[in-house]
Amino acid sequence: MAADNPRIPLINLNATGGNLKYTELRHQSPSVAKTDAHKPSATPPATTINIPTKIIVHNEKVISTPSTSVNDYDLRRLPTQQRRFVKKAMMANVGYRLAKRKDLHIKRRLICDIMCAIGLLGIFLMIIESELTFNRLDHKDTTVSLLIKATITFTSIILFGLVFYYHRLDVNLYCVDNSIDDWRIALTRSRLLLIILEALVCAIHPIPGHFLVEWSSQYVRGYTNPNLNPYQSSLLSPIVSNFSLTTIVNENSNNDNSATSSVSYVPIDVMLSLPMFLRLYLLCRLIMLRSHLVRDASSQSLGYLNRVSFNFRFVIKAYITKSPAFSLMSFCITSFFIASWSLRACDYNIKTGHMRMLDAMWLFIVSFATIGYGDIVPSTYCGRGIAAISGLIGVFSTALLVAVISQKLELTRSEKYVHNFVTDIDLAKRHRHEAANVVKYGWKVWFLKRKGKHMFIDYIKAQRKLLTSIHRIRKIKHEQRKLGDNCITLLEVYNSQKLSNVTTDDVSQKVISMERKVDRIEDKLITMNINLQSMQDTMNIIIDKLN
Template sequence: MELKDRNKLRSKSIPATVTAASRAPVLLALKENAIRKRRICVYLKCIFAAIGMIFMVLEGELFISKTIEKNTLQSDALKMLITISTAILIVFIIVQYGYQRKIERFSGRSRRLRCCGGIIIEIFVCIIHPYPGSGKIPKPLQTMSKESADLTRDFVYLDAYLSLFMVFRFYLVGQFLSEWLASKLYSNRTLAKHLAYLTKVRLNSSFMIKYLLYLYPFQFVITILCLVLVVNSFAMQTCESYTFPGSEMSSFLNSLWLVMITFLTIGYGDFYPVSFCGRCVSAATGFLGIGITGFVFSVFVHHFEMNRNEKYLLKFSKEEKRKHKRRVAAANVIKCYYRAARCKEEKAKYLIWKEKFWRAASEMRRSAKKYGSSSDIDLIDIQQMIQSVEKRQNEILSILSELGKSVKSDQNANTAEVIDIAL
């Protein structure tokens, strides 16, 4: 009895086999939960990245305006806040990729190498920031000018280059837009994934950028232009002011003006970068200006391009205009021929209408040559119409002659009857 009871207990402890059909809703719910948590991680990443960049810009502007100095408590406190926000950002990057691994495991895919490469690149891009303490490096080789000859500081604070590397955090804007638009665009994300798999469309940041460019072309282009100008102006100001403090390029407005004329490939020469870093930023701005200018023109051309209905309307109006001109020319030929045929007995009028006929015929040939051949009116049709008009004219004349003969015969008969009655 003890052995039977033990077997009964063991059989009750063994779980029932779970089929794939009963497991699918559970996996789908877990996947949707992981997608929602990954989206929250992306939002928090963008928030803490923005906080770190705000503190970086604040510390740099205070130093450029000589309100604070390096190796002071205020500067180190701002850099400590940047470090704390960066550490939180790194934590959310790791958590996001953890949820990404869960999503891929629920989907039955394995992209471990890709995930590892992505997390390493993101951590490397985001971990570079101005740290507490003012590191210094020797000033790189500069081409000195008259304006920078009096600026004889032999070192450059390392914070300048570390601040420039923080600009690369703008890639998070693409992730933010991708997640936000995905949450707004897809009511059923699983169905959208299946449709994307069937149509071989990748639902990534590139697709979302194309989606924004398709819906809001002007707003998207203006936003990109403003972002490029502001970021490059900040980079130019940072390079010039840290390398040669007190120069004209320490002003943000002067840096913005230099970036704008470089972006438009004008180059007045009133301002120019002196530092090696500033010249690199200027060269990058020139290349961006060439590419984005062509992109802007293509957007405007595509936006003002006629759609299919407008093209059909234009084609229809041109076709009707062409047909009208050819019909008018053909009608003039018929009219002149008919008037010349009626005026054969009067030689002067006949010559006038004959000349008008050949002029109308030449005008019809020119219109046929200019507007192309058409199936509605052709020279053969004109000849057939003229022959039908001549035939109808002959029929009318014959009928009139018969009517005249019958009238004369009736008059003769009536006169004969009158004479008989009178006699």
């Protein structure tokens, strides 16, 4: 009857002992009907799905045999309510969740690898196309330039689509970890904003064509010289008058006799190319997903037990702690090349073209080190902004460098023990020496005072040396106490606590063993008392018979 009604679909679940048919109405709770496996039926075959779970329906526990996989195509063929019911049943099985979680981790790692490769390829092609233009070897309208830009656009489109696919896998993984059957619960507002921002970052790329935008910040007032470097500070130009030459901010100068106008532009391609370096976040994500801390199941279990999330912040902290010098050097070198090329791309002058790479490197170094010689200055606001960012990165890197050097200069535990032991021996020797001086000069002061020479210079010298020795002894004792306090760290406290726990456990075991022995002695004493009582009764009986 149910098979004839199209509004009551059937789900046949294969079990060990037979077939379980779950009938679910559209507007009612699911019901369970058990049928005999060997009973013939004239109804058409129902949809068969293997559900690896334990299903509880109306307080009746029905156990099915766990299967290795579930056909997603069969799930999609079911109505919405039945699909939710089946997903809830599958999510209740830990084995299914672990297998699904492992599969999602592998897919997410593979998609991240592809995204990182495509992102780095787009950055590499962008640099090649820009350098061809900077060096006057190619032009924006040529076939090679259009081909390279078309390739960049194609890779950006692929990357744009992979962003959404990656976050779909991430949402599915979150649902599996938290036993959520509806993916819309995991799609929060912050996650949605993050997806939109990431898609926007991956979509920005230079478009085909050649466009320039005037973004000048200054021109240098000086002598007319065709070989004048527009990035060189005006303070270094020749002085022929009593007044120093200065850099004047003026965008509308028409005096061609007294000044040489060097107008700077920023191409639109540069404005669209520089944000492509933000795609390097894909490399950071690749480092996180390829880390042994994230891939190791035992590490993940420990993280879940201790409520530690294995995100990029935790992974980068672990790498910095493990190899701080290599991490800091990699960050500084990457920042050096990216910022130097950005300075070269931003500063564009009509007469001299873009800034040379060596000049851009030198400008980054003086900005990174916060020196600021002023021999080379950026000519656009874009270049000034990058120089300011370079200075901030330099301050941050200097702080990290100080922390790394402090960690490298710190003594190890064994070295600290040896140093403290040698220092303690030296302080003990000095203490004995000063104690002997106190006895010697004290006896000398007493002897001179007894002879009545307390007004002589020898008495005054002896008393001064006595007081000096007493002061040195006090100072040495203070250093010894300070050395003892410095030796006590959290590691020593932990070791002492560990030894105390071991000793306490040994004492507890001995007390327990002693209690057992005392109990056995009490049992033997009770037995002896009983035997003595029986012997006394026997002796009394014998005595009564003899009397």
